[in-house]
Structures are given as C-alpha cells and as structure tokens.
Amino acid sequence: MxxxxxxxxxxxxxxxxxxxxxxxxxxxxxxxxxxxxxxxxxxxxxxxxxxxxxxxxxxxxxxxxxxxxxxxxxxxxxxxxxxxxGISTLSSSKNEDNRENGGLSKEGEVSWIDLYLPRLVRPYARLARLDKPIGTWLLAWPCMWSITLAATPGHLPDFKMMTLFGCGALLLRGAGCTINDLIDRDIDTKVERTKLRPVASGLLSPFQGRCFLGFQLLLGLGILLQLNDYSRILGASSLLLVFSYPLMKRLTFWPQAYLGLTFNWGALLGWSAIKGSLDPAIVLPLYMSGVFWTLVYDTIYAHQDKEDDLKVGVKSTALRFGDSTKEWITGFGIACISSLALSGVNANIGWPFYAFLAAASGHLAWQIWTVDLSCRADCNRKFVSNKWFGALIFSGILFGRYL
Structure with missing residues (x-):
C-alpha cells in the first residue's frame, strides 16, 4: 500500500x-x-x-x-x-496497478514475466500461464514416457521428437488455459485465486483472448503437421477434449477425470509418432496410469478452491469426496502404479524401470499421507511436487529401455 x-x-x-x-x-x-x-x-x-x-x-x-x-x-x-x-479512486486502484504491471497473478507477486517481458506482452504471457510451468510439465511427461517407451531397446529416445512434443505441450497447455479463462471469466471474478487473471480482470478483452488463442493453435498446427498422418488425426482429435473440458465443472463432480483424459493424450500420441500406430497392450495401460495420476494431483489441487467453488456453484472431486478424499486418492494412486507396472511388463522393459517405479510410489504415498487438505499452501506444494513423480517414471523408462 x-x-x-x-x-x-x-x-x-x-x-x-x-x-x-x-x-x-x-x-x-x-x-x-x-x-x-x-x-x-x-x-x-x-x-x-x-x-x-x-x-x-x-x-x-x-x-x-x-x-x-x-x-x-x-x-x-x-x-x-x-x-x-496523483490521485485515483480506491475502487480502481488495484485494477490500475494490475493493468500497469501486466496483470499480477496475486497481489504483490513478481515473476520473470514482470522482469524481462515488455509491458504489452505480459498479459498474454500470464494468460498462457508461462510463469507457472507446472502445467506444462504435467502435460509433457506422459508424452516423454510414451516416446521413450517406443524407443528401440538399447537406444536413446528420439531427441527431435521429444523437442517437438515439449514445444507442443507448452503451446497446448497455454491454449487450454486461454480457452478456460475465456469460458470461465465470469466465475474467475468470484474466486480469490483467479480474480486477477487477465481476462477476468479486464486487462484483456475476450476478443483479444480469442485472437491469442488462434495464434497459439496456429503454432500448434505447425508442430502437428510435422508428425505422420496417423498422429495428425490422433492429435487433432484431442482438441475436442481441450475445448470441452472447461464446461465439465458445471456438469459433473468429476472434471478431474475429464482433465485426465485430456492431459494424458500424449501417452497415445507419443507412441504413434514413433511407431505410426498404437499397441493397445502397452499404450492403454500407460494412458490410464496418467488418468489416475491426474485424479490424484488435481483433486489435491481442487481443495484450494473448495470454499469458492461452493459459493460459485461449480463442481469438483474435492467437493464430491469431502472428508473421504485421502481414501479415494489412495485408490487412484494404487491404480496408477499398477497400470504403469502392467505397461512395463507388456513392453518387456528392463529392471531399472521397476526400481524407479518403487521410488515414484513412495513419492506418491508421501503426497497423499502428508497433504493438509485444509491448507491451500500445502495443497499447492504437493501439487507442484508431481513434476518429480513424472521425472522418476521417465528416468525409469529411459534406463529400463536403454539397458
């Protein structure tokens, strides 16, 4: 002040x-x-x-x-x-500060966007959540798992393909955030954590948001066109999930499950980009493991907003499970690890995979047992830590396939 x-x-x-x-x-x-x-x-x-x-x-x-x-x-x-x-009214001072700073995610929060990007670019960078890379990691890891699992035994995965999918994850995650903010702009103004987002706060107009979305999708199309025909069709079909996901919180208490179907599409796409087709015995368990994993981390994440969600009238698994949340996500965690093990067995992967899978199991158990679901800060910490779970599974697949 x-x-x-x-x-x-x-x-x-x-x-x-x-x-x-x-x-x-x-x-x-x-x-x-x-x-x-x-x-x-x-x-x-x-x-x-x-x-x-x-x-x-x-x-x-x-x-x-x-x-x-x-x-x-x-x-x-x-x-x-x-x-x-100068003099300004109290009611507009926060909005004015928000506008001058390119739209802060939280009051007083400063990121690399504020330090290094021009002022006109900052709202778009925040709209794509470039200052919060955890979403990109969570979207990219299933792609990297699949690409590495599809590699020839004794060889490293295709580095060019991993780079393409990494850029694609960044763009698709940003596009998903833009779609979400355009559809939820009226809801976001009523939620403490989201009221300063660029579209909700008025920093960007809906028209500007739609133009930016078109730019993101155009870049994503450029990446998709570099894949084989089978993967182009498979990748384009994921847009149905991307565009419809923001509506699920209004329709069902299971939007986290729908997010799992959306966020882990790369587990199918990565394999097809290397092989030109799908092997259901390997990729379907891998895909389902990602869906169960998402149910764990996004349910924890949803507990940050449960009070606001009740006021606004949107739904989530956090509200559906309530005090039984830890029992539910424990079941999802077991299903995730079991599906990963089944995929590894069907792919004839080496023993290092199972050693890393055991370590990843410990990490997931630590999250579930220690998270304080009544503390927003702790829920966020546990949610962000899932990038290390993804890294452990990737390391296990890499060493298991290479050795």
Missing part, C-alpha cells in the same frame, strides 16, 4: 480535532503514516480550518499517493500545499 507524509497543521485544538475526524475513516487505507511536528508554534489561522473542512468529504473516497502537506512557517499559513503523485 502506498504511503503519504502528512505534516501536522497546527497546535490549535480545534484544527487537530477536525483533522483527526476527517482522516478517521480512511486511515485504514495507509501504511507507515508519519506525523512531523512543526519546529515552531504559530497562531491559529482561519484559512487552516477552511482547508480541513474542504478536505473532510474528500478523504472519505480518495487516497493520496506520496502526498505531502507542509506548512510555510515564515507566513504562518498553509498555502504551501502540493501533490507529489
């Missing part, structure tokens, strides 16, 4: 009383208030009382940025009144 420096008007009792009453309703707006006493006494001046009376209604609705109210001691009056900054 911005602060101001106020010089005391006079030692006259009437003046001090008027000054105190005029500021009483607005002191809560300020921090670090400093009152500086004059260095010499003075005689009461009628002009002083007139100024204070004028300021009384003014201070009810406005605050001063770097305001200095000082006295001209030589003339014994208050003619030296100057504004160092």
């Amino acid at each position: 911005l602060s101001f420096l106020l010089s005391r008007a006079s030692r006259n009792t009437t003046t001090r009383r008027l000054l105190s009453s005029s500021l009483s309703s607005s002191l809560s707006l300020f921090n670090d208030i400093v009152i500086v006493s004059p260095s010499r006494p003075s005689e009461p001046n009628p002009k002083t009382n007139q100024i204070i009376r004028t300021l009384y209604p003014f201070t009810q609705s406005y605050y001063w940025r770097n305001f200095e109210f000082s006295r001209n001691y030589l003339n014994s009056n208050f003619s030296n009144l100057r504004f160092v900054g």
Whole structure:
C-alpha cells in the first residue's frame, strides 16, 4: 500500500480535532503514516480550518499517493500545499496497478514475466500461464514416457521428437488455459485465486483472448503437421477434449477425470509418432496410469478452491469426496502404479524401470499421507511436487529401455 507524509497543521485544538475526524475513516487505507511536528508554534489561522473542512468529504473516497502537506512557517499559513503523485479512486486502484504491471497473478507477486517481458506482452504471457510451468510439465511427461517407451531397446529416445512434443505441450497447455479463462471469466471474478487473471480482470478483452488463442493453435498446427498422418488425426482429435473440458465443472463432480483424459493424450500420441500406430497392450495401460495420476494431483489441487467453488456453484472431486478424499486418492494412486507396472511388463522393459517405479510410489504415498487438505499452501506444494513423480517414471523408462 502506498504511503503519504502528512505534516501536522497546527497546535490549535480545534484544527487537530477536525483533522483527526476527517482522516478517521480512511486511515485504514495507509501504511507507515508519519506525523512531523512543526519546529515552531504559530497562531491559529482561519484559512487552516477552511482547508480541513474542504478536505473532510474528500478523504472519505480518495487516497493520496506520496502526498505531502507542509506548512510555510515564515507566513504562518498553509498555502504551501502540493501533490507529489496523483490521485485515483480506491475502487480502481488495484485494477490500475494490475493493468500497469501486466496483470499480477496475486497481489504483490513478481515473476520473470514482470522482469524481462515488455509491458504489452505480459498479459498474454500470464494468460498462457508461462510463469507457472507446472502445467506444462504435467502435460509433457506422459508424452516423454510414451516416446521413450517406443524407443528401440538399447537406444536413446528420439531427441527431435521429444523437442517437438515439449514445444507442443507448452503451446497446448497455454491454449487450454486461454480457452478456460475465456469460458470461465465470469466465475474467475468470484474466486480469490483467479480474480486477477487477465481476462477476468479486464486487462484483456475476450476478443483479444480469442485472437491469442488462434495464434497459439496456429503454432500448434505447425508442430502437428510435422508428425505422420496417423498422429495428425490422433492429435487433432484431442482438441475436442481441450475445448470441452472447461464446461465439465458445471456438469459433473468429476472434471478431474475429464482433465485426465485430456492431459494424458500424449501417452497415445507419443507412441504413434514413433511407431505410426498404437499397441493397445502397452499404450492403454500407460494412458490410464496418467488418468489416475491426474485424479490424484488435481483433486489435491481442487481443495484450494473448495470454499469458492461452493459459493460459485461449480463442481469438483474435492467437493464430491469431502472428508473421504485421502481414501479415494489412495485408490487412484494404487491404480496408477499398477497400470504403469502392467505397461512395463507388456513392453518387456528392463529392471531399472521397476526400481524407479518403487521410488515414484513412495513419492506418491508421501503426497497423499502428508497433504493438509485444509491448507491451500500445502495443497499447492504437493501439487507442484508431481513434476518429480513424472521425472522418476521417465528416468525409469529411459534406463529400463536403454539397458
């Protein structure tokens, strides 16, 4: 909060009383208030009382940025009144700060976007969640699992293909966030965690959001066209899931399951990009493991917003499971690990895979047993830690296939 420096008007009792009453309703707006006493006494001046009376209604609705109210001691009056900054209404100050900073995700939060990107680009970068890479990791890991699993035994996976899928994950995740924010802009304004998102806060118009979405999809199409025909069709079909996912929270208590179907499509696509077809015995268990994994981490994530979701009227597995959440996600975790093991057996993968799978199982168990579902910060920490679960599974597949 911005602060101001106020010089005391006079030692006259009437003046001090008027000054105190005029500021009483607005002191809560300020921090670090400093009152500086004059260095010499003075005689009461009628002009002083007139100024204070004028300021009384003014201070009810406005605050001063770097305001200095000082006295001209030589003339014994208050003619030296100057504004160092500007004046803005309280109701619009946060929106104005949000606009000037390119749209902060949280009040006071600063990321590399604020430090390195031009101001005009910042809202679009935040719309694509470039400052929060965890979503890209969670979308990319199933792709990397599949590409590595499809590699020839004794050989490293196709690095070019992994690079393409990494860029595709970044673009598709950004496009998904844009679609979500366009559809949910009315809901986002009512949720504490999302009310400062670029479209919800008015920093970007819906038209600007749609234009940006078209740009993202165009770049994604450029990546998709570099794959084989089978993969092009398979990849394009995932857009049905991407566009319909934001609507699921209005229709069902299981939007996390639908997100799992969407986010893990790369488990199918990565294999087909290497092999030109699908092997159901390998890729379907791999795909389902990702769906169960998503049900674990996104249910934990949904507990951050459960109070707001109840007020707004949207649904989630966090609300569906309630106090039984840990029992449910324990079952999903067991199903995830079992599906990964089945996929590895069907792919004839080497023993290092199972060693890393055991480590990943421990990590998943740690999340489920230690998460405090009533603490938003802890839910977010456990959610973000899933990038390491994905890395452990990838390492297991890499070493298991190479050795």
